[in-house]
Amino acid sequence: xxxxxxxxxxxxxxxxxxxxxxxxxxxxxxxxxxxxxxxxxxxxxxxxxxxxxxxxxxxxxxxxxxxxxxxxxxxxxxxxxxxxxxxxxxxxxxxxxxxxxxxxxxxxxxxxxxxxxxxxxxxxxxxxxxxxxxxxxxxxxxxxxxxxxxxxxxxxxxxxxxxxxxxxxxxxxxxxxxxxxxxxxxxxxxxxxxxxxxxxxxxxxxxxxxxxxxxxxxxxxxxxxxxxxxxxxxxxxxxxxxxxxxxxxxxxxxxxxxxxxxxxxxxxxxxxxxxxxxxxxxxxxxxxxxx
Amino acid sequence: xxxxxxxxxxxxxxxxxxxxxxxxxxxxxxxxxxxxxxxxxxxxxxxxxxxxxxxxxxxxxxxxxxxxxxxxxxxxxxxxxxxxxxxxxxxxxxxxxxxxxxxxxxxxxxxxxxxxxxxxxxxxxxxxxxxxxxxxxxxxxxxxxxxxxxxxxxxxxxxxxxxxxxxxxxxxxxxxxxxxxxxxxxxxxxxxxxxxxxxxxxxxxxxxxxxxxxxxxxxxxxxxxxxxxxxxxxxxxxxxxxxxxxxxxxxxxxxxxxxxxxxxxxxxxxxxxxxxxxxxxxxxxxxxxxxxxxxxxxxxxxxxxxxxxxxxxxxxxxxxxxxxxxxxxxxxxxxxxxxxxxxxxxxxxxxxxxxxxxxxxxxxxxxxxxxxxxxxxxxxxxx
Numbered sequence: 221x222x223x224x225x226x227x228x229x230x231x232x233x234x235x236x237x238x239x240x241x242x243x244x245x246x247x248x249x250x251x252x253x254x255x256x257x258x259x260x261x262x263x264x265x266x267x268x269x270x271x272x273x274x275x276x277x278x279x280x281x282x283x284x285x286x287x288x289x290x291x292x293x294x295x296x297x298x299x300x301x302x303x304x305x306x307x308x309x310x311x312x313x314x315x316x317x318x319x320x321x322x323x324x325x326x327x328x329x330x331x332x333x334x335x336x337x338x339x340x341x342x343x344x345x346x347x348x349x350x351x352x353x354x355x356x357x358x359x360x361x362x363x364x365x366x367x368x369x370x371x372x373x374x375x376x377x378x379x380x381x382x383x384x385x386x387x388x389x390x391x392x393x394x395x396x397x398x399x400x401x402x403x404x405x406x407x408x409x410x411x412x413x414x415x416x417x418x419x420x421x422x423x424x425x426x427x428x429x430x431x432x433x434x435x436x437x438x439x440x441x442x443x444x445x446x447x448x449x450x451x452x453x454x455x456x457x458x459x460x461x462x463x464x465x466x467x468x469x470x471x472x473x474x475x476x477x478x479x480x481x482x483x484x485x486x487x488x489x490x491x492x493x494x495x496x497x498x499x500x501x502x503x504x505x506x507x508x509x510x511x
Numbered sequence: 512x513x514x515x516x517x518x519x520x521x522x523x524x525x526x527x528x529x530x531x532x533x534x535x536x537x538x539x540x541x542x543x544x545x546x547x548x549x550x551x552x553x554x555x556x557x558x559x560x561x562x563x564x565x566x567x568x569x570x571x572x573x574x575x576x577x578x579x580x581x582x583x584x585x586x587x588x589x590x591x592x593x594x595x596x597x598x599x600x601x602x603x604x605x606x607x608x609x610x611x612x613x614x615x616x617x618x619x620x621x622x623x624x625x626x627x628x629x630x631x632x633x634x635x636x637x638x639x640x641x642x643x644x645x646x647x648x649x650x651x652x653x654x655x656x657x658x659x660x661x662x663x664x665x666x667x668x669x670x671x672x673x674x675x676x677x678x679x680x681x682x683x684x685x686x687x688x689x690x691x692x693x694x695x696x697x698x699x700x701x702x703x704x705x706x707x708x709x710x711x712x713x714x715x716x717x718x719x720x721x722x723x724x725x726x727x728x729x730x731x732x733x734x735x736x737x738x739x740x741x742x743x744x745x746x747x748x749x750x751x752x753x754x755x756x757x758x759x760x761x762x763x764x765x766x767x768x769x770x771x772x773x774x775x776x777x778x779x780x781x782x783x784x785x786x787x788x789x790x791x792x793x794x795x796x797x798x799x800x801x802x803x804x805x806x807x808x809x810x811x812x813x814x815x816x817x818x819x820x821x822x823x824x825x826x827x828x829x830x831x832x833x834x835x836x837x838x839x840x841x842x843x844x845x846x847x848x849x850x851x852x853x854x855x856x857x858x859x860x861x862x863x864x865x866x867x868x869x870x871x872x873x874x875x876x877x878x879x880x881x882x883x884x885x886x887x888x889x890x891x892x893x894x
């Protein structure tokens with residue numbers, strides 16, 4: 221007790237010290253945070269079952285999605301029978317994880333293309349939405365990491381996968397997404413997005429669900445292991461050195477020709493004009509102007 | 512223009528058609544010497560400049576050779592940012608070598624070479640009447656002296672020799688290969704269902720080749736009709752390219768150049784859509800399997816491979832010239848320069864549920880060609 225008193229006394233001697241206020245403030249914050257962590261209600265993702273998740277997802281869905289997709293995900297038609305928001309009954313959790321997880325949904329403006337943008341929902345909320353939409357019907361579920369992650373491959377396996385994936389990519393994907401995954405234009409203002417440097421999980425989900433105008437590459441079309449090979453190929457492209465200098469967007473002859481004509485020949489023409497405009501005469505007056 | 516032609520001509524050719532001069536010809540401005548013409552020191556300086564530029568070019572060329580032999584290709588690709596040291600060094604040194612030569616020549620020409628104004632008058636493009644008459648007369652004399660009208664033997668033998676010169680051309684062109692025959696009309700899809708004689712265990716037997724299964728391109732496995740979901744697009748090839756034995760085909764026929772030839776004609780786009788979306792062409796009611804349709808992947812315009820499909824519209828777009836085909840409606844052209852619909856492949860399933868071609872394409876695939884039988888282009892014509 222004496223010891224306690226003595227240490228308390230020693231402490232209290234510092235009570236008017238220059239950092240006393242700061243220390244008290246920090247202690248207070250730590251205690252508040254700690255106590256909250258102990259007593260706060262458990263997080264949804266740690267304990268909630270799929271049903272509870274789906275229930276939570278439904279609440280989010282009613283607020284954020286139902287306006288276009290209908291209160292039960294049945295889709296909404298405009299008065300003249302056009303599709304306003306498509307039905308979500310059989311799109312599966314993978315579609316939700318892709319669309320919401322890349323920020324494409326919720327859509328900001330209807331148009332030819334729904335662009336990738338900042339993600340609006342948190343990971344937990346996306347999981348809840350996915351669980352709800354998955355509960356509406358059939359459809360692909362969110363893939364596991366060992367299905368898509370090229371990092372799970374050994375280095376020999378990786379090389380095999382890259383070779384095989386490259387052939388599959390060239391046969392199935394290059395038409396729209398370009399030979400290096402740089403993307404490309406599609407009819408009526410749409411475009412196939414650039415797919416280099418994209419999260420492998422999202423690439424897998426895109427193949428599985430066929431977002432927007434993209435065709436589906438279901439597991440019956442391109443088997444899961446071959447999908448992983450495609451992702452390994454894209455992963456390899458990301459690390460590919462550009463021996464020949466700047467890649468100019470890896471768009472092929474269009475950007476290369478444009479740069480050669482505008483910058484290359486443009487510089488030569490500018491140089492020629494500059495030479496002709498200079499005078500070698502003595503008088504300082506500009507000969508170029510009246511010649 | 513009139514300014515130039517009004518300058519006092521340097522040598523002859525004054526046309527009569529010139530208009531009266533409304534404004535007096537101001538002539539050329541007085542010649543002004545360059546500093547290098549009047550100041551020997553400046554002349555020396557310019558000389559040194561030109562020599563220095565040539566020297567810089569020589570140094571760059573030497574550096575090019577040094578870079579070529581010292582810098583590794585491939586191992587140090589990130590030396591300058593993300594660029595290859597070898598690539599950048601070779602390009603930069605060679606570029607500078609040429610650039611310095613160019614600058615030196617221009618400097619030389621502008622500062623040191625002869626400096627006087629030169630006027631060159633325009634004159635009519637045709638020759639003088641006198642020259643023309645003389646040329647005609649010469650030609651006539653030459654023609655008469657050949658005596659070609661009087662010596663039919665020489666004339667005829669010369670004509671014969673010249674005409675025969677066409678023969679080497681024909682013989683050499685023949686080396687380009689045999690005529691295509693009916694190869695353009697058929698693809699390897701037609702191999703399925705044929706009756707052929709083959710040798711089994713030393714005996715000649717007649718067998719029916721199984722119908723050609725449709726296989727995934729690059730992967731090579733045949734496709735079950737139940738594999739595909741609505742919205743699936745498969746880039747497909749005939750299974751014979753991956754499994755020739757099943758179709759009694761010698762493997763050498765689907766290797767190397769033969770593989771490329773067969774692929775270029777047989778490439779297929781397979782699409783599964785809602786069966787109700789399909790408007791089958793005349794006589795094509797049984798050409799799809801539960802909403803799965805198959806079309807040639809080769810554009811009918813100039814033969815680019817197409818697989819830019821929009822799932823939502825079933826429109827297949829050719830990236831070369833934007834020809835667009837409606838796959839829900841017999842591959843009809845909805846946009847672009849293609850003149851004919853995409854050929855559709857009639858498909859069905861075999862007893863194991865695999866997708867197979869009922870027959871070959873019923874019309875030639877790919878772009879138009881001279882001998883093509885255009886009467887067969889009507890939908891559903893089958894032979």
